[in-house]
Amino acid sequence: MGMYAAFLAVAGLIVLAFLGVQAAGLHFLFGALIPYVAFLVFVGGFAYRVYLWGTSPVPFRIPTTAGQMQSFDWIKPNRFDNPSNGFGVVVRMILEVLCFRSLFRNTKSEIHEGRLVHGSEKMLWLFAILFHYAFLVVFIRHFRLFLENVPGLILIIESLDGFFQFGVPFVYLTDIMLVAGVLFLLARRIVLPQIRYISMMADYFPLFLILGIALTGILMRYFIRVDITAAKAFVIGLVSLKPVSAPEIGVIFYIHLFLISSLLVYFPFSKLMHMGGVFMSPTRNLANNSRMVRHINPWNPEVHVHTYAEYEEEFRDKMKQVGIPVEKE
C-alpha cells in the first residue's frame, strides 16, 4: 500500500510540474521560485535537524566495539574497528561513510554445497555503494551546468564516466549505475517479504522520486533533447541569483527540476537525514577509551544512594557476630 501511495505521489508531482509549465505557463514559479524555496528549506532544514541532534548531549561513551580493544602491548588491537583514539575514530568514520564498513561486515561468502555463494547481504552492500557513488558522480557532473568555466576535475570525471564511449551522446556509466542501484533497492523492498514487511511509504517515496529524477535526466540527455545551451544559461542565472525565464528549454527540464526541488524539500523531514546522522552516531564516532579518559555526562544527576552507614546500621550486629570489621562498635 505504501508503495502504491509513494508511486502515485511521485506521479502526481510529475503531472503537477507538467501542467504547471505546459498548460499554465508558470515557468518562473517552477523554474526559479520553487527551486529557491526548496534550496532554502533544504539548507535550513538540514542544518536545523543537525543542530537539534547536536543539542542532545552524549551522556555516555558507548561505541559499539567491533574488534580487539587496546590492551597490553603484546595483544594486537584492532585500531579501526575498535579505535582507542581520535585518529582511529576518524579512520573508522571514513571507512563507515565512504566504504559502508558495517554493511560490508554483513557480507559473508560461504561455501555452500561445494561452491562459493554470496548472500544478498553482499548485494545490499554492493548496490548501496553503487547507488550512492553514482549519485555523487552525477551530482558532481552537474557542476558543468553551474559554472561558466568547467574545472578540469569535472572534465576528468566526465571522461572517466563516459569511458566506454558508446551511444550518442556517450552514455555515462553512472547513469546506468544510478538507475540499477535504485531499481535494486526498490526490488528488494518488493520481493523480499521481510523487507516488504518493514517498508513504509517513506521508504518507497524517495526511491521513486530519485528514479524519477534519474529517468527525466536520462530522457533529456539521450532522447528528448533539450536546448543545452539555454539550459546552462538558465542554471547559471539561477545560481548567480539572476534568474531568467526560459520557456524554450522544454517541459521535461522543468519536471526534472521540480522533482529535484521536491527531493530537497523532502530531505530534511525524512530518513534521508541519515546522510547527516551517520556522522552523529555515538556508537561509531567515539573512541573506546572509556577506562582511560573519563567521559563527562553534562546532566549527570544526583541520585539517592544507599550509603555504607545505612548498610552498617542495618547489619552491624550480624557483621560483628562473624567478625567483619565495622565503623561504629
Place this chain on the structure above:
Amino acid sequence: MTLPHILEAEKKAIVDRWFALILATYPADAAQFFRSGSSFTNPVGQSISQGIDDIFDGLLAGAEPETFRPFLDSIIRIRAVQDFTASQAVIFIFHLKTAIRERCLGRIRAEGMLQELLLMESRIDELAVMAFDIFMRCREKLYDLKANELKDRTLWLLKRTGFLTEVEDMPEQTAGCGTNVKQTKEVH
C-alpha cells in the same frame, strides 16, 4: 522399478515441496527467511532442511524406526519452543504424504504401486507417533529445566542457612571428605 526408485528420482521435488509445506506453518515473512542462509546464520531453516532430507533418505533405505529419532528430534526440538500447539508442531510429518502424492501419485498409479505407497504411508504414520513422543519429551524437558533452576537455587539456600547440612550430616563425612556434600547435592 520399485517405489523407492520412483521417489528417489523425484527426491528433490518432493523434499522441496515438503520443505515449502513446513515453512507454510510459519508466518510468511519468517518462512522466506528460513529458506536461506548457512547453518550458523539461519540455524532453524538449516535444521529443518537437513532433518527432512535425512528422514526422506531413511524412509527410502527402509531404515529402522530408531534411526529416525535424531532427525525428528532436530526439527521438533525447535518447534517445541516456538509458538506451536502439539498438533501443529508434529503435523509436518504428514506433509510428507501430501508432498509425495502431489509430486508422484500419477506415476505411482501408473506403475501399479498404490499398495507400496500405502505401506510407505504407514511408516510415515509411525514417524508421526514417534514425533509426538519427542515433542512431549521436549516439553517435559522444558518444565524440568524450569523446575530444576528453582530447585537448585532453593537447595543452595538451604545449604547456606544450614538446614541441609544437618540432614546430611553422617558420621563418615566428618572424616574430611568434602566430596560427599556435593555429591549428595546432585542426587537431590
Place this chain on the structure above:
Amino acid sequence: MAKLPKPSELSQISLTPPPKPWMDIVTEMRQGMYCHGAKGKNLAALELPNARDFKVADEDWQIPDDWRETVLNGIKERLEKFRTFHVFMDICVRCGACADKCHFFLGSGDPKNMPVLRAELLRSIYRKYFTTAGKIFGKTAGARELDIQALKEIWYYYFQCTECRRCSLFCPYGIDQAEITIIGRELLNLLGLNIDWIAGPAANCYRKGNHLGLEPHTIKSSIEFFLSDLEDITGISIEPTFNRKGAEILFVTPSGDLFADPGTYTAMGYLMLFHELGLDYTWSTYASEGGNFGFFTSMNMAKRLNYKIYAEAKRLGVKWILGGECGHMWRVVHQYMDTFNGPADFLEVPKSPITGTVFESAKSTKMVHVVEFTADLIKHNKLNLDPTRNDHLKVTFHDSCNTSRGMGFLEEPRYVIKSVCNHFYEMPEDTIREKTFCCGSGSGLNASENMELRMRGGFPRANAVRHVHEKHGVNMLANICAIDRAALPALMDYWVPGVKVTGTHELVGNALVMKGEKERTVDLRNEPIPGRAAAEEGGETDV
C-alpha cells in the same frame, strides 16, 4: 537477510497473501515468552513509581490514568538527554541489515523480533507525537497512537531483547537496539512496568549490596563453604578478608558466583589464585555485587547501584579495584562507571603487585578485569600451571555480548584459556568475537518462567556449540559471565546435552599448581580428574 529468491520461489511468494501490516496485528502474550511482573515491594524498595503487584496475564495492569502523558513526557525528556535516542529515532532507513542478526528473530521467526521492527514499535509513537509528518499523515507516515495495546506490545518485545548489540554491529548507521531498549525500559519503569526478575535483584542489591540479597554474614559463610571444599581438594587453607581497610585491592564480582553452580567454582578459582599470589586484597559485603540489574531498569538506577563500588573503595582506602568475570557488569564498569560515579581520583592507576605491569587502559576508571590481570600474570610466567589437569576437557569459548561489543575484550580470555587447557576449539567465525551470539538470557531475562524464550533465543549459540561438540568432541563451554554460567547450563541441557559450562577462572584454578598443595585427584567440582583419581581406590596416580 534472506537471499533473493529464485524464480521458482517467487511464484510461491505471490501465492502467499500479503501479511497484514505489523501495526494491525494485535500482539498475543504467550506464556513462556515473558517474565513475571515486578512485585510492588521491590519497586517500592527502589523508590520506583506506581509500586504495586501486577500480573502480566491480567487485562488491567493498574497503571495511572495519566500514563500516556507520562510516557510522552518521558520520551521528550530522553530525546533531549540522549543523542543516541534522538538520532536513532530519526535516521533508520529500514534497510533490513539488522533483521536476521537478532538471536530472538533467528530462533522464532517472529517479525517483531527483528531489531528494526522492535525499534519501530517505539519509533511509530515518536513519529505520531514528535514529528510533523507523523502528526499530519499518521499511519501513512508510519505513525501510530499510543494506546494500551501499543504499550503492552512494547513491554512484551522490549523484554524480549537482551541488549546484546549484535544488530548495532551490522547497522550502517550504528543504530543500537540495546540503547533503544534501555530507554524503552526506562519509559516502562515510569509506569511501574518492570519484570520481577530485574526489580527483585535490583532491590536486593540496593539494600543488601548484592542481587541475591546475601547479608554480610551469609556472604562470609558462603565463601567459607568454598574454603572448606578447597582445603579438601588442595590441602591448603585459605583465609580471605572482608571489608578490610588498608588492603591494596578491592575485589568485586557478581554475587551469582557465590550462590549457584557452576559460578561457585569460578569463585573458588579466584580464591585460589589470589591466595597463591599472596595478594593484598579484600572482599566487601557492602559492595558485594559486580553485576548491575539497575542497568536493565534505568540509567539512574544503574548509577545508584554502581555507586557502592567507588564508595567502598574510598572507605576502605584501597589503591585500585579488581573485577570478576561478568558480562553486563563490565559493560557498566567499562563504559559507564567513571561517568556515573567518578572521578576515582582517590585511587591509584592499577599496577599489578606481582608483575609490576601498569594497566594503562584502566588509568582513569582504575578497575581491572580479573582476566586481564591473570593474562598478565601468565604472560610474565608468574603462575605455575599444569594444563594437563584439564586434559579431559575439550573447551570452546563463548564471548559475552557485553565484553565483546561494549569493550572489545576478545584475546585476553582466549590467552588465559589456552594457557590452562590443551584442547581448545573455536566455534564458527560468524558466531564468536564481536559477532558472538547471545546466550538468550541476558539483560535480566534469565528467569525460569520464560524458558521457551530463553531456549529459542539461545538456539543460534547452542547450534554453534553443537557444531564443535560434534566435530571436535567439545564438552566444556567456557565463558567470562555470571549470567552465562547461570543460563547456559539449561541451554546446553536442552540443545546439546553433554556440554557443561565453566567460568574461565575455574579452569585456571584447576590448572594452578599451588605451593604446598596435596596431590590433586579431584577438580573444583569434586569430580575425579581422569587418570589421577585412583587415590580413592588406593591405587597409583600418574603425575
